[in-house]
Amino acid sequence: MRMDELDAAIVRQLQDDARQTNRELARRLGIAPSTCLERVRSLRERRVILGYHAQISSAALNRGVEAFLSVRIRPKSRTVIDSFKAAVIDLPEVVAVYVVAGDEDFVVHVAVQDLDHLHAFLTDQLAKRREVVSFRSQIIYQSTEKQVREVLAAP
Amino acid sequence: MRMDELDAAIVRQLQDDARQTNRELARRLGIAPSTCLERVRSLRERRVILGYHAQISSAALNRGVEAFLSVRIRPKSRTVIDSFKAAVIDLPEVVAVYVVAGDEDFVVHVAVQDLDHLHAFLTDQLAKRREVVSFRSQIIYQSTEKQVREVLAAP
DNA sequence: ATTGAAATCCACTTGTA
DNA sequence: TACAAGTGGATTTCAAT
Numbered sequence: 001m002r003m004d005e006l007d008a009a010i011v012r013q014l015q016d017d018a019r020q021t022n023r024e025l026a027r028r029l030g031i032a033p034s035t036c037l038e039r040v041r042s043l044r045e046r047r048v049i050l051g052y053h054a055q056i057s058s059a060a061l062n063r064g065v066e067a068f069l070s071v072r073i074r075p076k077s078r079t080v081i082d083s084f085k086a087a088v089i090d091l092p093e094v095v096a097v098y099v100v101a102g103d104e105d106f107v108v109h110v111a112v113q114d115l116d117h118l119h120a121f122l123t124d125q126l127a128k129r130r131e132v133v134s135f136r137s138q139i140i141y142q143s144t145e146k147q148v149r150e151v152l153a154a155p
Numbered sequence: 156m157r158m159d160e161l162d163a164a165i166v167r168q169l170q171d172d173a174r175q176t177n178r179e180l181a182r183r184l185g186i187a188p189s190t191c192l193e194r195v196r197s198l199r200e201r202r203v204i205l206g207y208h209a210q211i212s213s214a215a216l217n218r219g220v221e222a223f224l225s226v227r228i229r230p231k232s233r234t235v236i237d238s239f240k241a242a243v244i245d246l247p248e249v250v251a252v253y254v255v256a257g258d259e260d261f262v263v264h265v266a267v268q269d270l271d272h273l274h275a276f277l278t279d280q281l282a283k284r285r286e287v288v289s290f291r292s293q294i295i296y297q298s299t300e301k302q303v304r305e306v307l308a309a310p
Numbered sequence: 311a312t313t314g315a316a317a318t319c320c321a322c323t324t325g326t327a
Numbered sequence: 328t329a330c331a332a333g334t335g336g337a338t339t340t341c342a343a344t
Contacts, residue, residue: 003215011216014209018173023337035312037339048215053208054169060158060203061166062306068223068255068262070293089299096300100223102293107223113306138225138257144244145251151217151268178320187330192322 003048006031008150010039011048015147018052063111065118066095066140070104073131080131081105087129093121104136158203161186163305165194166203170302173207218266220273221250221295225259228286235286236260242284248276259291 009029026036043049073084088108089097096109112118164184181191198204228239243263244252251264267273
C-alpha cells in the first residue's frame with residue numbers, strides 16, 4: 001500500500017494531464033511502458049487514484065457565478081445532518097458539499113448562471129429549510145487550484 | 156462557441172471518466188469515432204474542456220486533514236491582495252485559493268497530515284503575515300463533490 | 311517488480327458525401 | 328458537419344528475468 005518515489009511521480013503526472021499516453025508517461029519517468037501500465041493499474045486498485053475527470057469551464061456551462069455558503073443547522077443530529085446533506089447535493093446548483101467543524105456545520109459550493117439565480121437559490125431553496133438556522137455567503141471572484149503533492153513521512 | 160446537446164453529453168462523459176477511449180465515448184453517444192474525436196478537439200480548442208486530471212486520495216498523499224480558512228486582510232488594495240494570493244498559493248499545504256466577497260477576503264483550502272500541522276500552519280504561516288487581520292477555520296469532516304452539468308439557456 | 315516483444319486495439323487522417 | 332476505412336502508433340498481455 002505504501003507509495004515509493006515512482007508512484008509519487010506518476011501521480012503528479014496524471015494530476016497534471018490524465019490523458020497523456022502511457023508511452024509518454026513511461027518515457028518521462030524513464031521506465032518501460034509495460035512497467036508504467038502496471039504501476040498505474042496498481043495505483044487504481046489501491047485507490048490512490050480515485051478517477052480521471054475532465055475540468056470544464058464554468059462559464060461554458062452557463063454558470064458564471066460561484067459561491068461558498070456556510071450553513072448552520074439545528075438540531076445537529078446525525079439524521080438531520082445526513083438528510084440535509086443528501087437533499088442539498090441533489091440540487092442542480094450545488095457543486096460540492098462539505099461537512100465542517102467551525103462556526104457553521106456545512107459549506108455548500110454552488111455554481112449558478114448569475115446573481116439573480118444565486119439570490120433565488122438562497123431564499124427559495126436554502127432559507128426555506130426548517131433545519132437551516134442561518135447561513136453566510138461568500139461570492140467567489142477568483143479561484144486558483146493547485147496540484148496536491150505527497151507529503152513525505154518522516155524517515 | 157455555443158454548445159449543443161452532443162457537446163453537453165461529451166462533457167458529461169469526460170467529467171465522469173476522462174480516460175475512456177474515443178471509441179468507447181463515440182459508442183455511448185451513438186456517433187462515429189472520427190466525429191467524436193473532432194468534437195472533443197473542438198471543445199478543447201474552445202476552452203470548454205480546460206484539462207484532464209487524475210483525482211487522488213488525500214489520505215494516500217499523507218494529507219488526512221483538510222480545512223477551509225477564511226482570511227481577512229488589510230489593506231484591501233490590489234497589490235496586497237495579489238501578493239497574498241501569490242504567496243499563499245505557493246505554500247505546500249495549500250490546495251486552492253479563492254478571492255471572495257463576504258465577511259472575509261480569501262478562502263484558503265489546505266490539506267495537511269494532521270491537526271498538529273494544521274495548527275502549525277495557522278500560527279507559523281498565516282497568523283504571522285502582517286496583512287492578515289483575522290481568520291476563521293473550518294475543518295472538513297466529509298466532502299462530496301459532484302459533476303457540474305450545463306445550465307440550459309432560455310429558448 | 312521489471313522488461314521486450316507480439317498481438318490486439320485505437321487514434322488520427324484522408325476521402326467522400 | 329458526419330462518416331468509413333486505412334495506417335501508423337499505442338495499449339496490453341505474457342514469458343522471462
